Amino acid sequence: MSGVAKPLPVSAVRPLLEPYLLKSCAAAKAVVLAVSGGPDSMALMRVAAETRGCGALVPVTVATIDHGLRAQSRDEAETVAGWAGACGFPHRLLAWAGEKPRSGVQEAAREARYRLLAGLAQELGASHILTAHTLDDQAETLLMRLSRGTGVGGLAGMRAETERGGVRLARPFLGLSKAELLAMCAAHGWPYLEDPSNADPRFARSRWRQLMPLLAREGLTAERLAALALRAQRAEDALEARARAVLDSARIARSGASLELDGAALLGEPEAIRLRVVAQAIAAVAGADAPLRLERLEEHALGRVFPALAQGARAKLNLGGALIETTPGRIRFSPEPPRRRGREP
Numbered sequence: 001m002s003g004v005a006k007p008l009p010v011s012a013v014r015p016l017l018e019p020y021l022l023k024s025c026a027a028a029k030a031v032v033l034a035v036s037g038g039p040d041s042m043a044l045m046r047v048a049a050e051t052r053g054c055g056a057l058v059p060v061t062v063a064t065i066d067h068g069l070r071a072q073s074r075d076e077a078e079t080v081a082g083w084a085g086a087c088g089f090p091h092r093l094l095a096w097a098g099e100k101p102r103s104g105v106q107e108a109a110r111e112a113r114y115r116l117l118a119g120l121a122q123e124l125g126a127s128h129i130l131t132a133h134t135l136d137d138q139a140e141t142l143l144m145r146l147s148r149g150t151g152v153g154g155l156a157g158m159r160a161e162t163e164r165g166g167v168r169l170a171r172p173f174l175g176l177s178k179a180e181l182l183a184m185c186a187a188h189g190w191p192y193l194e195d196p197s198n199a200d201p202r203f204a205r206s207r208w209r210q211l212m213p214l215l216a217r218e219g220l221t222a223e224r225l226a227a228l229a230l231r232a233q234r235a236e237d238a239l240e241a242r243a244r245a246v247l248d249s250a251r252i253a254r255s256g257a258s259l260e261l262d263g264a265a266l267l268g269e270p271e272a273i274r275l276r277v278v279a280q281a282i283a284a285v286a287g288a289d290a291p292l293r294l295e296r297l298e299e300h301a302l303g304r305v306f307p308a309l310a311q312g313a314r315a316k317l318n319l320g321g322a323l324i325e326t327t328p329g330r331i332r333f334s335p336e337p338p339r340r341r342g343r344e345p
Contacts, residue, residue, distance in 0.1 A: 005179035007187035016172040023056045030059040030126040037080040037193035040132035043181040049087035118165025133171040136178045139222035156236045157229035243276035258334040263309040281333045286321030
């Protein structure tokens, strides 16, 4: 959402944080607030401080990541530390150390950020990390994923709550716009930082952000994209649940790290469910941390695995860290064996 917005009163935003912060109703044991210093995260920290007026808070620690990508980043993080102190919150500055990649910098920075935040949460015994992702962030995420050929899972966008590194990652501001939070900061005189990388055309998210006003004029607003994400989340949950049920019912045997399924039971399902069953079986035997790319899954499952099953033929291929073998009426998933040196994969 862009343009002028009315500032949100603290009383309208505070209920979004109370379930995480108030001892009287919070499921959280302790909370880490991810605060970069931008207007969104500053609103998160300031409203969290205002929540004290409603009761005792669980332990709250503010964390700022110094990505080391700009000369000013350390000073900016220390500025946020001062603002956190003014709010009465302890602050931790976390540095992304080591050599930075030449390409995919923002993606790598995001992974490093979540890794550092999860590590701090575990150190502090915090059960939740709160970020200030907004409606606009959700819309930009969907557009970026669409441009990369995503499926239903990608269209689900960012969830209000997920688990990462053994910690709950919560995004209480997903229903609020950046413009509303910016107006809120201005109305209350809350200082914040401007990150020049947010407008840097080298980064895909920045380019999509610049296109958002044009898309909104055609009806593709941040609100409609966020509504699409919620609908996709419902569809994704239903598809995943059905695929898990099929995986359980089609299982013939589980021997060690291998998994064998009834081919006929798998072929009796719609294609979307079959693909997910294969993906879940691969994850079960390979233990892959990174999800298998949809294009690769479709290419190999639709092009080789399912035709071989339907014809009662034998096929063997490696996919996503798993060895997949089809025999008449059966499909077997095993951890991919180590490749021999000097041989083509």
